[in-house]
Amino acid sequence: MSIIKQMDERLANMIAAGEVVERPASIVKELVENSIDAKATEINIFIKENGLKEIRVVDNGIGMDNEDAKKAFLRHATSKIKTEFDLERIRTLGFRGEALAAILSVSRITLKTRQSNSEGFFVRYEDSKLIDEGTTSLNEGTEITVNDLFYNTPARLKYIKSEFSERAAIIDMFDRLALSNPTVRLSLTIDEKLVKETYGNNDYYSLMRQVYGNNVLKDLIVFEKEFQKIKIKGYLASPSVSRARKKDISLFVNGRYIMNYGLTQSIIDGYHSFLMVNRYPLAILLIEMDPVLLDVNVHPQKLEVKFANESLLKYHIELFVKESLMSRPHEIPQNLSIIKRQEYENEPVTINESFIPRKETYVKESLDFVYNDNSNKQTEEQPEIKKIPDFSYVGTFAGTYLLFQNEQGMYMIDQHAAEERVNYEYYFDVIGNPKIVIKEMFLSRNLELTNEDLNLIKNHLNDFKELGFNFNEKMQLISHPTFLLDKDLDDAISVMLQMLEEKNQIDLKILLDNLAKSKSCKASIKANDTLSRKEIDVLIEKLRKTKNPYTCPHGRPTIIHLTYYEIERMFRRVVWWKKLLLLLDQLHQEKRCIQ
Structure with missing residues (x-):
């Protein structure tokens, strides 16, 4: 007797729902994407009890006729694709025809829709069955309401997270949808309170302000690049606006x-x-490419895609981001969080007439990375924006921090971090693009490694050999690449073993970067090392010529700016008109940034 039986349609849909409908935010995503595919220019989302009681999406799209309103809930029913040819050239957000059927299997749904020059029509489903239909009053477009999510699968409710987590997931999904559709006006209302709204005016600066706040627009970097008919547009927040998680890196x-x-x-x-290590940027990347070059039919949620040549795309993205960050000066951080907790608005003040808050104006000069006495020659062929303003030396604090001043305030430079940055860029330039030339060792060298490490080397002997490392039968090192000194071998081998354990491959770029960091740290001035005035001048001159003078190789700041405004406030010399001037100056800078 046969024991294999075909599932009924409702059971199959409930299983599929486990892949498509993880949480209320998943339903918001699917319904809004359907509205966008229906050419809607305005979409309003209404949530009750974090989506478990009700999710309602109203759009002004093209709507559906009566027959399509019923077919829309059939599994694998779609208007997006018809043939295999269409599957290879998908330009719509939805196409699988699974979402509505999956949502219907775990909820109760009411759909209202109206096309141009026709009357409205509604259908109501429960337990995956049509229970009511008829005409209704409605503006042109579609309104779909999902009620009582997971009412028939109580086991799924156990995996719903806290009220705060589900609300945050819905808001995060709204932000992603808004960022990917700047021409669509979106609004999100949760429990009858308007939470977020976008204008659909195709203005990314305005959109980012609404999603992330004004702080993100400060020192925002925008670039547009194209290679092999692939267009990439990036919005990169200043390194000073960093995050503890990667979730604010958005790809479209x-x-x-x-x-x-x-x-x-x-x-x-x-x-x-x-x-710094374990800090991540806030960045948005918009990629446009021929649909033939990617496969979006990888996962039911359509969040994963495969690219025809992902390695080439990764290389160019890293290059474009690095070039964009290097191409302009960044605001020197002003870290005074402890002082800023004190407010003196109601205290008596003394007016200092010489105080006028303003932004630093940077000028252009030549760029020369050769550290010698002739490095000040200026040429019109190599213009560079001055990344560190001019200032004069004041003194040294705690034997470690060099103090400078100009009309904008005071600057503190960490002497160790500054020379570490200088040395890192020098060493990386020297060993960054090495030719693999093998140096035979006169005497074989025993490495201080565990048996586990030795076995790992044996399993990857070809990888080591490609980089110029050769071993004899006793696993003693008998040759190494010439770009490594004997004293650097132990560090290099240690880094390579760590990469093999974590990624099962050796990345030469990471290896050289780690070596440059290690060499630069060991060769740099230490804290409490006394420097002469000549040594200080040379250090600052070298720091000015680096590609990134703001941080050491590990991401720690090299320079901190204490503005006159902050100093005056600490001494209770701030008055209302000074704050007004500062506010007007900030508004002017934001306006220039947007323009």
Whole structure:
């Protein structure tokens, strides 16, 4: 007797719902994407009890006729694709025909829709069955209401997270949808309170302000690049606006929000040495490419895609991000959080007439990375924006921090971090693009490694050999590449073993970067080392010529700016008109940034 039976349609849909409908935010995503595919220019989202009681999406799209309103809930029913040819050239957000059927299997749904020059029509479903239909009053477009999510699958409710988590997930999904569709007006109302709204005016500066706040627009970097008919537009927040998690790195391909570890990591690598370890940037990347070059039919949620040549795309993204960050000066951080807790608005003040808050104006000069006495020659062929303003030396604090001043305030420079940055860029230039030339060792060298390490080397002998490392039968080192000194071998082998354990491959770029960091740290001035005035001048001159003078190779700041405004406030010399001047100056700078 046969024991294999075909599932009924309702059971199959409930299983599929586990892939499509993870939480209320998943339903918001699917319904809004359907509205966008229906050419809607305005979409309003209404949530009750974090989506478990009700999710309602109202749009002004083209609507559906009566027959399509019923077919829309059939599994694999779609208007987006018809043939295999269409599957290879998907330009819509939805196409699988699974979302509505999956949502219907775990909720109660009412759909209202009206096309131009026709009357409205509604259908109501429960337990995956049509229970009511008829005419209704409605503006042109579609309104779909999802009630009582997971009412028939109580086991799924156990996996719903806290009220705060579900609300945050819905808001985060709204932000992604808004960022990927700047021409669509969106609003989100939760429990009858308007939470977020966008204007649909195709203004990314305005959109980012609404999603992330004004602080993100400060020192925002925008770039547009193209290679092999692939267009990439990036919005990169200043390194000073960093995050503890990667979630604020957003990737969009042909208007679709995606999650891709490789591309995300390439953006992080582009910010390399601009951020401290375990800090991540806020960045938005918009990619436009021929749909033939990617496969979006990878996962039911359509959050994952495959690229025809992902390695090439990652290389260019990292390059574009790094070039954009290097191409302009960044605001020197002003870290005074402890002082800023004190407010003196109601205290008596003394007016200092000489105080006028203003931004630093940077001028252009030549760029020369050769550290010698002739490095000040200026040429019109190599213009560079001055990344550190001119200032005069004042003194040294705690034997470690060099103090400077100009009309903008006081600057503190960490002498160790500053020379570490100088040395890092020098060493990386020297060993960054090495030729693999093998140096035979006169005497074989025993490495202080565990048996586990030795076995790892044996399993990857070819990888080591390609880089110029050769071993004899006793696993003693008998040759190494010439770009490594004997004293650097132990550090290099240790880094290579760590990469093999974590990634099962050796990345030469990471190896050289770690070696440059190690060499630069050991060769740099230490804290409490006394410097002469000549040594200080030479150090600052070298720091000015680095590509990134703001941070050490590990992302720690090299320089901190204490403005006159902050100093005056500490001494209670701030008056209302000074604050007004500062506010007007900030508004002027934001306006210039937007323009």
